Amino acid sequence: MDESVSPQTLHSRTLEAVAEHIKSGRVKNVVVMTGAGISTSAGIPDFRSPETGLYANLARLNLPYAEAVFDISFFKENPEPFYTLAHELYPGKYRPTIAHSFIRLLNDKGILLKLFTQNIDCLEREAGVPDDKIVEAHGSFARQSCIECRQAYPEDDIKQHIAAKSIPRCHDCNGLVKPEIVFFGEQLPAAFFASRDLPRDADLCIVMGTSLTVQPFASLPEMTRKTTPRVLINKERVGSLGSGTDDVLILGDCDDGVRKLATACGWHDELESLWAKT
Numbered sequence: 164m165d166e167s168v169s170p171q172t173l174h175s176r177t178l179e180a181v182a183e184h185i186k187s188g189r190v191k192n193v194v195v196m197t198g199a200g201i202s203t204s205a206g207i208p209d210f211r212s213p214e215t216g217l218y219a220n221l222a223r224l225n226l227p228y229a230e231a232v233f234d235i236s237f238f239k240e241n242p243e244p245f246y247t248l249a250h251e252l253y254p255g256k257y258r259p260t261i262a263h264s265f266i267r268l269l270n271d272k273g274i275l276l277k278l279f280t281q282n283i284d285c286l287e288r289e290a291g292v293p294d295d296k297i298v299e300a301h302g303s304f305a306r307q308s309c310i311e312c313r314q315a316y317p318e319d320d321i322k323q324h325i326a327a328k329s330i331p332r333c334h335d336c337n338g339l340v341k342p343e344i345v346f347f348g349e350q351l352p353a354a355f356f357a358s359r360d361l362p363r364d365a366d367l368c369i370v371m372g373t374s375l376t377v378q379p380f381a382s383l384p385e386m387t388r389k390t391t392p393r394v395l396i397n398k399e400r401v402g403s404l405g406s407g408t409d410d411v412l413i414l415g416d417c418d419d420g421v422r423k424l425a426t427a428c429g430w431h432d433e434l435e436s437l438w439a440k441t
C-alpha cells in the first residue's frame with residue numbers, strides 16, 4: 164500500500180479489508196460504540212426491536228408511554244414501574260456475550276482506545292474491559308444515590324429492595340433513591356463530555372448493537388476523521404454508517420459479526436477461550 168495515500172484508507176469496504184488493516188499494525192487506537200444489541204444474546208432485551216424490545220413489552224407497567232419508565236419526572240411521581248423493571252434487569256444474573264469478550268480482546272491486544280457504551284448492564288466490566296477504558300454514557304447500576312440530597316446509598320440495601328421490588332428511600336432525608344442510570348431529562352455523566360472528542364484520535368471505529376436513536380451518543384460516530392474506517396456490526400443500517408468512503412457494514416447478529424472479524428484477524432481461538440472463561 165502506498166503510504167503517501169491516506170494510510171487509513173481500506174483497500175475495499177469489506178470485513179477482510181478491516182482485518183488486513185488491523186493485522187498490518189497500522190491500527191493502534193480503536194473506539195467502540197455500543198448499545199443494547201450486544202447484550203440481547205445474554206438474555207437482556209434491547210429497547211426498540213419490534214415484538215422483543217423492552218418498549219414493546221411494558222404494557223404490564225401501565226405506563227403513559229414506554230420511555231416513561233426511564234423518565235425522571237415520571238419516576239418522581241411513580242417509581243414503582245422502574246423498580247419492577249430493575250428487578251428483571253439488575254446485573255448479576257447475566258453473562259457477558261462474545262461481543263463483550265471481543266471488546267476485551269481489543270484491549271488485551273493493546274489497541275482499545277475507548278469503549279463508549281449506552282448499556283447499563285455492566286457486562287463490559289464483567290467481560291474484563293478495564294474501568295478506565297469504559298465510558299458509560301447512560302450511567303449504570305454500579306452506583307445509586309438519593310435524587311434529593313445526592314447522598315450515596317449502600318449497594319446491599321438497594322439489592323434487598325430490588326429483590327423485594329420495594330422502593331428504596333434515603334437514610335438521611337427519606338428522598339427517593341435511584342441507580343445512577345441517566346434518565347430522560349437528566350444530564351449525561353461528565354465523563355461522557357470529557358471523552359466525546361476521543362473518536363478524532365481513533366484509527367478505527369466499531370459501532371455495535373445500537374439504533375443510534377438517542378442524542379448526544381448518536382453523534383459519536385460523526386466525530387471520527389474522514390480517513391478513519393467505521394465498521395457497523397448490527398442487524399440493520401443505522402445513522403450515517405455506510406455512507407462514508409471507508410464505512411464497512413457487517414449486517415446481522417453482533418455475535419456472528421465479531422466471530423467473523425476475529426477469525427479474519429487470526430484471533431478465533433483467543434476470542435473463544437476468553438469468552439469461555441467469563
Ligand code: APR
Nearest residue numbers: 198199200203209210211281372373374375397398416417
Ligand atoms: N445483533 C445485532 N444487532 C442487534 C441485536 C443482535 N443480537 N439485537 C438488537 N440489535 C440491534 C437492533 O436492530 C437495533 O438497531 O441493536 C439496536 C438496538 O437499538 P435500541 O433497542 O434502540 O437500543 P440502543 O441503541 O442501545 O438504545 C439507546 O435508548 O432508551 C434509551 O437509554 C436507552 O441506552 C438506551 C438508548
